[in-house]
Amino acid sequence: MSLPDFPLAFYPVAILAILLAGISKGGFGGAAGGLAVPLMSILIAPPEAAGIMLPILCAMDIFSVYAYRGQWSRHHLRVLLPGSIIGVALGGVAFGMLSVNLIRLLLGLISVIYTLNKWLRLSERISQRLAMRERAPGPVTGAVCGLLSGFTSTLAHSGGPPFAVYIYSQKLDKTLIVATSAVFFCVGNYLKLIPYYLVGQLNTGNLATSLVFAPLAPLGVWLGVWLHKRVSAEAFFGVSYTLLFISGVKLIYDALV
Template identity: 40%
Template sequence: MFELNLMFFAVAIPAVIFAGISKGGFGSGVAFASSSILAIILSPGQALALMLPILMIIDLATLKPYWKRWDWPRARLLILGAIPGVILGTVLYRVTNDDVLRLLIGAISIGFVIWHVARAKGWIGGFTRQLPPSAGLFAGLVAGFTSFVSHAGGPPAAVYLLSQRLTKTQFQASTVLVFWVVNIVKFVPYAYLGLFTWHTAWANLLLSPFALLGAWLGVWAHFMLSEQVFFRITYVLLTLTGSKLIWDALA
């Protein structure tokens, strides 16, 4: 059991605010950085369990500004694909240990940064055509799995949604809807695996106001600020935390 001490709150408060900003304004793609940050001071299971209710609170806070502004056919494909992905994540969690989870979370963090740098440098070309519905289901499957093991479902979902030529707000609203549903689906196996405790619930209660603050800041930033600075900061955070998690897992 982790202690609710000064060190915990010094790390957890910025992490949940960051998650709120990401989910509220920048497509949720990098909200999983909060789990990576928390996994530095907590076990992976504790970090995942602590963040899920926080993410669900942020989902509720960000649904209203984007209500019915999503692209339902594309969002539905991702949701349908995510359900078996969550099941796969549940199976993996039952047969693995903390170091494997640290390695997965760290690898996903570093892989995310490499993919975005490669796109920015032009090493990976943009989409010349819309991906077919089957790609949406597959992206949902990957998103469901990575969301379960590290709350990192945003990137695979974004790959599919970006190919569909959605508007900025359609993209954001579709992402909010998809992960509102996926997080509800994940809650059941998380509870079944015993990840939630009264201790994590108390921590969630204390951190909830900061999550809502982050969500409000994210919605404001979506309409007012450029994404470049936000994502540059995110890449640094993911590189540092991902490298630390991989080191801890292998050591």
């Protein structure tokens, strides 16, 4: 397998992006893991960036699920996963039918919206309001959140905010939330292998690139564990979401201009 003819600048950007994704998963709950694809998409086509990242994320997920084995909520997974499956399928259809430029625009919009969501704490506020109700949000809300998470995760490997709206409204223990999140996104990532293969994103060139970058997956997770007690979450997310916002704006500009 030979590597694709990517710009030379792509490789240091990809190294930074993959390490940040691993650090996020290993030390800060994975909330900024969706930064990798937008960053890489500044230099290569978004479908290629997503195709390169998916096998790496699948490898990271094995470590996450093992770390929290048996501690997840089966009930909430049963609520969320059917919608996620539909969202993954719709995301695969989007990759297959939309032009690269339109996907670039969607990716940029998702990146900017998710950054504003973080800065303005929108999903956090929504989940808090839902949690204040006498009855916690039920299967319908969970299915919708699962669908939105699956769709945006398929396009950008970033489905955190819709998932957070539902799961944080359930008043669950922190460990239960993290463990359920690990399984939810692990299942989603492995499901994404099907549409990615069907639309040609898991071609030999992308897989060869994933293989080259694969050692960064455990290194990034280990760095996250090491940084967990040394760097505040606010500082890490401040840098990550600033990069995500800049990447999103650049992608929107490139798509429109």
